[in-house]
Amino acid sequence: MRIAIAQMTSGTAPAANAAVLADHVAAAAADGAAMLFTPEMSGMLDRNTARLFANARSEDEDVALAAVRKAAREAGIWVALGSLALRDARYPDRLVNRSLVIDDTGEIRARYDKMHLFDVEAAPGEYYRESASFVAGVGVSLAETPVGTLGLAICYDVRFPRLFDALSGAGAVVIALPAAFTRPTGRAHWHTLLRARAIETASFVIAAAQTGEHEDGRSTYGHSLVIDPWGDILLDADEAPGLHFAEIDLSRAEDVRRRIPVLQHRRDIAAP
Numbered sequence: 121m122r123i124a125i126a127q128m129t130s131g132t133a134p135a136a137n138a139a140v141l142a143d144h145v146a147a148a149a150a151d152g153a154a155m156l157f158t159p160e161m162s163g164m165l166d167r168n169t170a171r172l173f174a175n176a177r178s179e180d181e182d183v184a185l186a187a188v189r190k191a192a193r194e195a196g197i198w199v200a201l202g203s204l205a206l207r208d209a210r211y212p213d214r215l216v217n218r219s220l221v222i223d224d225t226g227e228i229r230a231r232y233d234k235m236h237l238f239d240v241e242a243a244p245g246e247y248y249r250e251s252a253s254f255v256a257g258v259g260v261s262l263a264e265t266p267v268g269t270l271g272l273a274i275c276y277d278v279r280f281p282r283l284f285d286a287l288s289g290a291g292a293v294v295i296a297l298p299a300a301f302t303r304p305t306g307r308a309h310w311h312t313l314l315r316a317r318a319i320e321t322a323s324f325v326i327a328a329a330q331t332g333e334h335e336d337g338r339s340t341y342g343h344s345l346v347i348d349p350w351g352d353i354l355l356d357a358d359e360a361p362g363l364h365f366a367e368i369d370l371s372r373a374e375d376v377r378r379r380i381p382v383l384q385h386r387r388d389i390a391a392p
Contacts, residue, residue: 121267124144126328127362128158144156149196153197154267159203162203163184184201189222192225236277260272265294273287275300284317284323288321295325300329301330315347321349322373328344
């Protein structure tokens with residue numbers, strides 16, 4: 121099964137990012153991909169809170185979502201739209217960091233709001249407080265797609281294995297992990313964490329990433345990855361933005377889970 125991964129350097133202007141996304145959708149389909157995966161904050165990456173809120177829209181009004189749905193319908197390809205900063209009427213004072221799965225008719229098949237928010241000191245003096253702008257999601261989300269049962273997670277979620285246990289326990293054989301990883305944490309932890317999640321769950325992990333120097337002043341790590349259930353890296357996109365392709369064989373998950381049945385061997389562990 122051929123998949124496409126868009127590695128992006130998203131800016132602060134939603135319309136410009138929407139055009140890039142639409143081009144990636146069309147190019148992925150033209151090159152034979154069954155599904156395209158895009159990074160976290162594909163539609164707008166902005167640390168300026170006032171500008172972020174001024175540009176954020178609901179699902180019905182978001183230009184990036186509209187562009188991807190139209191492009192997916194025209195090209196006949198599924199898209200795992202990594203995430204968008206969206207308004208939600210339930211939360212008037214904050215946004216949601218939402219991943220969406222879009223089918224080949226442009227319909228939304230699944231949604232997931234990022235559960236673990238990035239409130240950290242990534243490096244000395246480099247602070248992030250995602251919870252100041254976003255509300256945390258609740259619960260897991262999966263979708264039946266051309267590349268199998270897909271579980272959804274976003275960026276900082278990768279540090280919380282229980283979410284991945286829940287996704288694989290619910291039937292996921294492929295897990296999408298779109299990201300905008302910082303360079304300090306990327307260099308230290310990105311490959312290790314993603315390989316660990318793939319091995320622990322005996323699942324494919326597809327991690328489309330932001331890369332490079334962004335308009336809002338941040339730098340992201342890149343290195344979009346596709347990892348198989350044995351932990352082998354099938355694709356490392358390095359640091360340049362662009363479209364990348366990989367082949368995945370779902371029988372690989374069946375074989376690994378038969379040989380090392382980690383899902384069957386899991387036990388509930390009570391705290392002392």
